[in-house]
Amino acid sequence: MAAVIPAAGQSAPARRRGGLARIARRKSTIAFLMALPLILLIGGLVIYPALYSIHLATLNKSMEHFVGLGNFDFLFKRDLFWMVVKQSCIFAVSAVVFKALIGFCVAHFVHNVPAKGQRKWRGMLLIPWVIPPAMSTLAWFWLFDPSYSAFNWVFERIGLPTITWLGDPNWARFAVILVNVWYGAPFFLIMYLAALKSVPEQLYEAAAIDGASWWQKIWYVTLPMMRNIISITVLFSLIVTFANFDIVRILTSGGPIDQTHIFATWAFKLGIEGNDIPLGASVSLFMFPILAIAAFFILRDINRRGNEA
Amino acid sequence: MAQVTLRKLVKNYDETPAVRGIDLDIPDKEFVVLVGPSGCGKTTTLRMIAGLEDITAGDVVIGADVVNDVPPKDRNIAMVFQNYALYPHMTVHENMSFGLRLKKLPKEEIEKRVQKAAAILGLAELLDRKPKQLSGGQRQRVAMGRAIVRDPKVFLFDEPLSNLDAKLRVQMRTEIKKIHQQVRTTTVYVTHDQVEAMTLADRVVVMNGGRIEQVGDPNHLYHQPATKFVAGFIGSPAMNMIACGLEQAAGGLRLRMDGVTLPVPESRTERYKAYAGKPGLLCGLRPEHLFEQRPHLEPGQHPFEAVPVVVEPMGNETLVYFALNGHDVCANVDPGCGAKPGAPLKLVADLRHLHLIDDASGKVL
Amino acid sequence: MAAVLGASSAGTASAGSMKRDRKRALYWSYFFLVLFAIFFLTPPVYMMITSLKSSAEIGAVTNPWFVYHPTLENYTALIGSEQYLTFFKNSAIVSVVVVIITMIISIPAAFALARMKFWGSTALGMGVFLTYLIPETLLFIPLFKIFAFVQDTLGIEMMNHYWVLMVIYPTLTVPFCTWIMIGYFASIPKELDEAALIDGAGYLQMLTKIFIPVALPGIIAATIFAFTVSWADFLYPMAFTTSADQLVLPAGIVTILIRGDVYAWGQIMAACLLGALPPLLIYAFLMDYYIAGLTAGATKG
Numbered sequence: 001m002a003a004v005i006p007a008a009g010q011s012a013p014a015r016r017r018g019g020l021a022r023i024a025r026r027k028s029t030i031a032f033l034m035a036l037p038l039i040l041l042i043g044g045l046v047i048y049p050a051l052y053s054i055h056l057a058t059l060n061k062s063m064e065h066f067v068g069l070g071n072f073d074f075l076f077k078r079d080l081f082w083m084v085v086k087q088s089c090i091f092a093v094s095a096v097v098f099k100a101l102i103g104f105c106v107a108h109f110v111h112n113v114p115a116k117g118q119r120k121w122r123g124m125l126l127i128p129w130v131i132p133p134a135m136s137t138l139a140w141f142w143l144f145d146p147s148y149s150a151f152n153w154v155f156e157r158i159g160l161p162t163i164t165w166l167g168d169p170n171w172a173r174f175a176v177i178l179v180n181v182w183y184g185a186p187f188f189l190i191m192y193l194a195a196l197k198s199v200p201e202q203l204y205e206a207a208a209i210d211g212a213s214w215w216q217k218i219w220y221v222t223l224p225m226m227r228n229i230i231s232i233t234v235l236f237s238l239i240v241t242f243a244n245f246d247i248v249r250i251l252t253s254g255g256p257i258d259q260t261h262i263f264a265t266w267a268f269k270l271g272i273e274g275n276d277i278p279l280g281a282s283v284s285l286f287m288f289p290i291l292a293i294a295a296f297f298i299l300r301d302i303n304r305r306g307n308e309a
Numbered sequence: 310m311a312q313v314t315l316r317k318l319v320k321n322y323d324e325t326p327a328v329r330g331i332d333l334d335i336p337d338k339e340f341v342v343l344v345g346p347s348g349c350g351k352t353t354t355l356r357m358i359a360g361l362e363d364i365t366a367g368d369v370v371i372g373a374d375v376v377n378d379v380p381p382k383d384r385n386i387a388m389v390f391q392n393y394a395l396y397p398h399m400t401v402h403e404n405m406s407f408g409l410r411l412k413k414l415p416k417e418e419i420e421k422r423v424q425k426a427a428a429i430l431g432l433a434e435l436l437d438r439k440p441k442q443l444s445g446g447q448r449q450r451v452a453m454g455r456a457i458v459r460d461p462k463v464f465l466f467d468e469p470l471s472n473l474d475a476k477l478r479v480q481m482r483t484e485i486k487k488i489h490q491q492v493r494t495t496t497v498y499v500t501h502d503q504v505e506a507m508t509l510a511d512r513v514v515v516m517n518g519g520r521i522e523q524v525g526d527p528n529h530l531y532h533q534p535a536t537k538f539v540a541g542f543i544g545s546p547a548m549n550m551i552a553c554g555l556e557q558a559a560g561g562l563r564l565r566m567d568g569v570t571l572p573v574p575e576s577r578t579e580r581y582k583a584y585a586g587k588p589g590l591l592c593g594l595r596p597e598h599l600f601e602q603r604p605h606l607e608p609g610q611h612p613f614e615a616v617p618v619v620v621e622p623m624g625n626e627t628l629v630y631f632a633l634n635g636h637d638v639c640a641n642v643d644p645g646c647g648a649k650p651g652a653p654l655k656l657v658a659d660l661r662h663l664h665l666i667d668d669a670s671g672k673v674l
Numbered sequence: 675m676a677a678v679l680g681a682s683s684a685g686t687a688s689a690g691s692m693k694r695d696r697k698r699a700l701y702w703s704y705f706f707l708v709l710f711a712i713f714f715l716t717p718p719v720y721m722m723i724t725s726l727k728s729s730a731e732i733g734a735v736t737n738p739w740f741v742y743h744p745t746l747e748n749y750t751a752l753i754g755s756e757q758y759l760t761f762f763k764n765s766a767i768v769s770v771v772v773v774i775i776t777m778i779i780s781i782p783a784a785f786a787l788a789r790m791k792f793w794g795s796t797a798l799g800m801g802v803f804l805t806y807l808i809p810e811t812l813l814f815i816p817l818f819k820i821f822a823f824v825q826d827t828l829g830i831e832m833m834n835h836y837w838v839l840m841v842i843y844p845t846l847t848v849p850f851c852t853w854i855m856i857g858y859f860a861s862i863p864k865e866l867d868e869a870a871l872i873d874g875a876g877y878l879q880m881l882t883k884i885f886i887p888v889a890l891p892g893i894i895a896a897t898i899f900a901f902t903v904s905w906a907d908f909l910y911p912m913a914f915t916t917s918a919d920q921l922v923l924p925a926g927i928v929t930i931l932i933r934g935d936v937y938a939w940g941q942i943m944a945a946c947l948l949g950a951l952p953p954l955l956i957y958a959f960l961m962d963y964y965i966a967g968l969t970a971g972a973t974k975g
Contacts, residue, residue, distance in 0.1 A: 130953050136718070154739075190969060268814075
């Protein structure tokens with residue numbers, strides 16, 4: 001028996017190797033073809049325009065001459081530009097912080113409710129996210145209307161001073177952040193609720209026996225178990241909020257007096273409305289380094305923790 | 310003193326009763342095992358002792374205090390969960406010291422306790438690892454270490470070995486017994502495995518359907534089961550229970566099962582004679598009390614013949630299955646006696662170990 | 675050794691302090707849930723209230739939170755308005771087409787990435803995730819130029835026609851839909867493949883008879899996501915379409931219905947509500963798929 005096996009073993013792999021390799025190669029090509037539309041779409045409509053915008057940013061207004069970093073130079077000298085930078089960062093960070101906090105807390109409240117009722121509450125609380133933002137922002141715009149504001153009507157009735165929501169720069173900024181938080185918190189709620197349910201109940205019981213109070217349970221059990229999902233949602237939200245267009249455009253169009261502009265709306269104003277494509281491209285482009293840095297740090301954090309597994 | 314007393318303990322989930330009135334006294338330092346099939350209420354009872362379940366009625370007393378309203382952290386207990394419930398983001402050291410850190414014990418005290426527990430459990434080199442990097446047996450030991458460092462009045466174990474493979478289970482069983490001998494804390498241990506119960510317990514509590522069937526030390530339960538359930542639950546392979554008729558005959562009482570007649574030992578005549586002729590009786594004999602023909606028979610051992618259907622050689626013994634009065638009966642015979650399926654075999658029944666069971670009431674007579 | 679039957683004092687049914695704690699937590703939870711529900715639902719409710727008011731009532735500055743003389747005139751005006759109906763039609767066409775395109779691109783790509791290992795598959799998987807780092811607000815300007823260029827050279831009318839949106843929206847929908855589906859496809863155990871192979875199925879049959887039925891929840895969730903995103907997008911239509919007959923709903927309502935200084939708020943709110951209806955209806959009936967789509971993407975990541 002021992003003599004026969006090596007002989008059989010020698011010829012079979014050679015035959016098998018040829019067959020397998022052929023199938024493997026064919027499988028690989030089929031797979032590649034199946035993914036090709038995706039690759040073309042991303043390459044042609046995302047990567048290429050992104051690179052192209054770098055090129056555009058280096059042209060002059062009529063797009064005939066190359067001006068190198070001239071556009072950026074022009075922007076850096078303008079106070080408005082730096083205000084837009086600061087504004088975008090403040091909006092993004094504060095909105096995301098509130099969204100995450102509200103999402104986290106409300107997720108706990110929903111989780112505490114008996115299971116049958118949870119669906120109802122979840123359904124109601126997600127509605128802001130379902131309504132197209134352009135339309136819900138119009139509703140807020142109407143709620144903030146200088147003459148007819150429904151909020152001011154209530155304030156008058158209970159003796160509080162009325163607020164020029166969109167007329168005063170600071171209140172306008174508050175309004176933008178408020179609408180942003182209103183729109184985005186439900187997303188965090190849904191994510192965190194799902195994550196909460198995946199934490200094993202026995203960990204909480206062990207913590208209860210170990211003597212943890214309710215906030216200690218959150219700090220020592222819930223938050224560490226949710227670190228990954230928190231990082232991912234915060235990253236996504238930072239990007240989306242930072243690059244937001246709809247809310248500012250509809251509420252204030254960047255006003256009053258350009259005081260609430262963020263990157264997207266200002267780029268729109270300069271590039272499309274002002275017909276200065278390269279300048280608009282430069283403004284938009286400036287977003288990218290900030291986004292990339294944020295993404296880098298958060299992704300590295302996720303990866304590092306993933307490797308601990 | 311760290312004794313545990315359960316008084317008329319009841320637990321209902323909505324309208325469904327899970328525990329129907331448990332009375333149990335566990336003296337200090339005793340290792341008590343709650344054993345029974347799934348759904349018998351043993352885990353619920355354990356969780357009520359821990360404080361993880363609300364008590365519907367009755368009292369749980371730990372030491373001298375009724376602890377019904379006391380939250381788990383103040384009951385001075387420690388629990389080892391079936392799934393270990395280790396904090397995945399903390400090291401072994403942090404897992405074990407978590408409760409102590411919450412209590413704000415001084416650092417030196419915490420360190421001392423952790424090191425001592427690690428020494429007992431052989432965890433000293435693993436203190437800096439995370440649970441993900443440990444094997445199942447190691448994780449179980451960390452869970453026990455977490456319990457030991459708290460220096461509690463009572464240890465509670467919730468089926469801790471169910472997630473381990475068979476070989477590891479045997480190993481860990483011995484470890485747990487050794488630790489109990491070292492640490493000597495009152496322990497309540499829940500399992501569905503009667504082998505674990507028998508090997509670990511000072512006393513075994515057999516539960517069924519929310520009630521206690523019998524409490525006793527392992528040997529007592531094995532040799533003197535009080536109910537049909539306990540008789541069939543304890544011991545592997547399980548006790549044979551064969552429908553039989555009890556007849557009054559010339560020399561005393563005898564059992565009739567189909568064509569086989571076995572005389573009841575004289576010592577039992579008084580006990581059983583009232584039941585002669587009663588229907589619904591079962592003859593209970595463990596497989597090891599049905600064996601091959603031997604040259605020298607003691608009084609009480611009576612020969613009969615049967616035809617084996619299945620023969621299972623186990624190495625040191627052979628299990629032989631045959632049919633009798635409509636039941637599958639298991640006999641434990643010597644491997645050398647030549648048992649073969651289909652070939653009539655001469656067997657002996659040792660009626661000194663007979664358990665006569667009344668099927669209707671479930672009691673052993 | 676029988677169980678000690680204690681002649682004990684009557685065991686009282688104890689509503690322990692733990693039960694009280696849990697009840698308190700529940701009451702506080704409900705309290706805050708109601709507060710947040712009010713916060714989240716005020717704008718939609720207000721939309722509805724306003725939409726049922728006539729212009730006269732809005733102008734009269736009575737209680738804005740209550741409708742004294744409810745009227746459907748805003749709705750009838752909109753349904754009769756050809757312009758509004760055009761917006762609706764455009765949105766519907768664009769969204770449906772984009773969903774189809776998205777599915778055609780995403781499903782095979784997800785299958786390939788989840789199941790077959792080919793050169794660059796891991797890089798591509800990462801790349802799909804990273805495209806979300808490049809938001810539409812960065813791309814709309816170069817795209818503007820690119821489309822203008824294509825129009826000039828090839829004569830295809832790209833600017834100011836809504837089907838340019840059909841080309842562009844997939845960049846918003848495909849990455850996430852692919853990601854959702856990779857998660858679903860990957861969760862199908864390989865043993866299913868092998869059982870099918872033994873039963874004699876070819877690759878195509880595996881895809882149609884096994885994968886797609888099992889991954890159907892994911893496909894539905896991805897479809898809902900793609901539809902909702904296409905329906906709601908605002909920046910691209912604002913940038914690329916200008917004339918009224920090419921606008922989709924979000925851009926249409928904001929630019930056309932808000933004319934000059936006179937805002938017909940009753941009509942605007944009715945327009946918004948009607949415009950939000952498709953996503954809301956899908957959400958109401960398919961809520962679980964909606965939510966599954968969201969969470970699947972993130973938790974698999």
